[in-house]
Amino acid sequence: MKKDLSYLLAKKQNHQKIVALTAYDYPTALLEDKTGVDIIFVGDSVGTNILGYDSEQEVTVDDIAHHLKAVRRGVSQAYILGDLPYNSYETPEQALDNAKKLLAHGADIVKLEGVREKVIKHLIDHDIKVCGHLGLLPQTQQQKRVQGKTFEQAKTIIEDAIALEKLGISMLVLELIPEELGQIVTEKLSIPTIGIGSGRFTDGQVLIVNDILGITPRKLKLAKTYQDYQTLTAQAIQKYKEDVEQNLFPTEENVWHMAEEELKHLR
Ligand SMILES: Nc1nc2c(c(=O)[nH]1)N[C@@H](CNc1ccc(C(=O)N[C@@H](CCC(=O)O)C(=O)O)cc1)CN2
Ligand SMILES: CC(C)(CO)C(=O)C(=O)O
Numbered sequence: 001m002k003k004d005l006s007y008l009l010a011k012k013q014n015h016q017k018i019v020a021l022t023a024y025d026y027p028t029a030l031l032e033d034k035t036g037v038d039i040i041f042v043g044d045s046v047g048t049n050i051l052g053y054d055s056e057q058e059v060t061v062d063d064i065a066h067h068l069k070a071v072r073r074g075v076s077q078a079y080i081l082g083d084l085p086y087n088s089y090e091t092p093e094q095a096l097d098n099a100k101k102l103l104a105h106g107a108d109i110v111k112l113e114g115v116r117e118k119v120i121k122h123l124i125d126h127d128i129k130v131c132g133h134l135g136l137l138p139q140t141q142q143q144k145r146v147q148g149k150t151f152e153q154a155k156t157i158i159e160d161a162i163a164l165e166k167l168g169i170s171m172l173v174l175e176l177i178p179e180e181l182g183q184i185v186t187e188k189l190s191i192p193t194i195g196i197g198s199g200r201f202t203d204g205q206v207l208i209v210n211d212i213l214g215i216t217p218r219k220l221k222l223a224k225t226y227q228d229y230q231t232l233t234a235q236a237i238q239k240y241k242e243d244v245e246q247n248l249f250p251t252e253e254n255v256w257h258m259a260e261e262e263l264k265h266l267r
């Protein structure tokens, strides 16, 4: 059964955690879907984590669409979120064009950063599901510092969250804010909140799949590393290199032969 917004909302209401994780390719999406991840994010984090870009700002709508297509082919149950990248939702019309493109390539919902009232209203008026994003906004904040630690900043985030819910967004990502603020926003909203680096009390959690697998070179405080990809992959590549150099690969079990009857004419 394909998961939908009412399934996610029921999880909030029943105090069951929503599990979200990014994926950028088919095999990873297949595994996440099979495991029962609720929401797969095709984030603009693809830029710095997969494409080798220096910044989130280099990511294009075509980049997201390309990875969305791959992810969609691996998914039968998870809800799929596509990020609208930097500069792709400057006007309501541009945002609608780009959101439609992401939906056409497999997204169930689009996410955009900040309180962009006119843009969000335009998308919702056209029946597009929108996920908000408050706290740290990576597309416009290069410094990855915790947001909303002071009373004034926290108050703004709470007011923004309420304003976004009133505009009609279906869920809200909270990034890199204090746990207390994550809890207050989550209690004030009826829609699900999905946190990253925002404490234990949001309705769900999202992480970058590269961080949980140990693909990311450094360990972030906000993440947990479940596997040592760097070491394991370096070992596998090193062993393959040695095997080729020392004629230990391929072996008899990796090769095909001709019948002697055919071969004798060639010799
Ligand atoms: N791969 C990876 N890429 C990402 C994110 C991630 O999550 N992991 N998230 C988005 C960018 N946001 C962040 C947020 C925090 C940090 C970060 O570096 N945080 C420090 C703490 C910062 C602080 O103490 O103020 C940490 O150790 O957790 C980096 C990127 C998109 N790209
Ligand atoms: C998961 C999240 C919220 C992290 O910033 C995201 O937007 C992304 O992956 O691009």
Ligand SMILES: [Mg+2]
Binding pocket: 043, 044, 045, 083, 138
């Ligand atoms: Mg993003």
